[in-house]
Amino acid sequence: MRLLTINHIRDLMRQYGLQAFLRDLTTRVKSDFSRWDEFAKSERHATHFEHGVIELMPCSDQAHYSFKFVNGHPGNVQKGLPSILSLGVLAEVETGMPILVAETGIMTALRTAAVTALGARYLARRDSRRVGIIGCGAQAEFQLLALANEFPIEQVNYLDIDPHAAEKFARNLSTQVWRMQQKQNPESLLEGIDILVTATASRKKVVLFRADQIIPGMHIHALGGDCPGKTELPPQLIDRATVVVEYLPQTRVEGEIQNRQGATAPVELQSLVRQNHPGRQHDSEITLFDAVGFAVEDFSALMLLEELAVAHDIGESIQLLAIPPEPKNLYGYLID
Structure with missing residues (x-):
């Protein structure tokens, strides 16, 4: 599993270029919306609180599943925090194995901008x-x-x-x-x-x-x-x-x-x-x-992020999950 922290994201943008990433992300979003019927889609799951909202945004095609955890707390700015904090996960559908865990606060801003550009292409x-x-x-x-x-x-x-x-x-x-x-x-x-x-x-x-x-x-x-x-x-x-x-x-x-x-x-x-x-x-x-x-946009961003991270050898390989040598011997894996 690849971990992309905010420092990894910053390194990628320095190497690849922000403008180039926005251009390629707009292209990826357009490509994914063009195969709309291939996605399992649903509204985001939102839990509202006095101070803001916390949401889960899932999406998948037949090869990959993604979800994004994201909040919206406008009052965070007064506490020295961003109003939007987010992380995303990309997994293989065939095995359910997560292949990417990434900071997606920046990605949320970038994919939101990519959708603006794509919409304006047709509407302005x-x-x-x-x-x-x-x-x-x-x-x-x-x-x-x-x-x-x-x-x-x-x-x-x-x-x-x-x-x-x-x-x-x-x-x-x-x-x-x-x-x-x-x-x-x-x-x-x-x-x-x-x-x-x-x-x-x-x-x-x-x-x-x-x-x-x-x-x-x-x-x-x-x-x-x-x-x-x-x-x-x-x-x-x-x-x-x-x-x-x-x-x-x-x-x-x-x-x-x-x-x-x-x-x-x-x-x-x-x-x-x-x-x-x-x-x-x-x-x-x-x-x-x-x-x-919408979650398809986050799917697009995570897929592009994974591809570029591999191509530029950015990120950290981590073992976050329990994967014992004997898949049925979870007890032995824990206590040995």
Whole structure:
């Protein structure tokens, strides 16, 4: 079994390159969504607490099984901890033997960004150059880097109620070629942009802007609303937009469309990838990707991570499980 700690993940990114990894992960996610019917799928198992949520996200095809343990605790930042902590396991289906245990907090951010890029490939106008992002927390930089693999970004408008987060975001992306403009309110941020990413961490239903502030032709990628009672957008916007989701049974409970039950007919991303739906159909169309995160994406990330770790000889081989020389003699293996 291979163990990948955060230090191993950092080594891999230094060797392989973050931009290259995002590009290849986007390709892997697209490939896995194209074989949608091969996966055993289910909604994530979520246990909600006063302070946050802890979730298990399983997925498998006929060769590999994966699951991710992940939390969502917005208050962790005040305790010096990330709001999202995660680990993932990849196992062989034939034997049930785990082959990889990995830190997946970083992978969660990377696969979330890869899905943003993939969705925008089908839903944003091809001439998109200007991006706005509301929420400059832990996922923000990855969102822009993934989108930059799809579009020649020229300008980024950004907004966060936390000035330290906004400053961090601008500092981390200061070497990029696009112009960075900090905005003080959603109205000014929305002016002239082609793609909007909403990535806030509030645990309640908020409305970041008015529906009539979204102009025809804009693409919105909403990723902050990802559990019951946690949304970011005005419900009226859903009525105006072509709405795409990852896995409809899960998004109906957790996504923006929980505020508009029965009022819209969302399309799953797999339908776009498999060319059963055209995605954006005209330049004046408003498109919305209601993204909550789905286990197939974690499967894609763990599979790519395993392949690259082997290819670059990164990670540590560990014996975590009891595997006695005589498989039926567990007692003797323990006491000898």
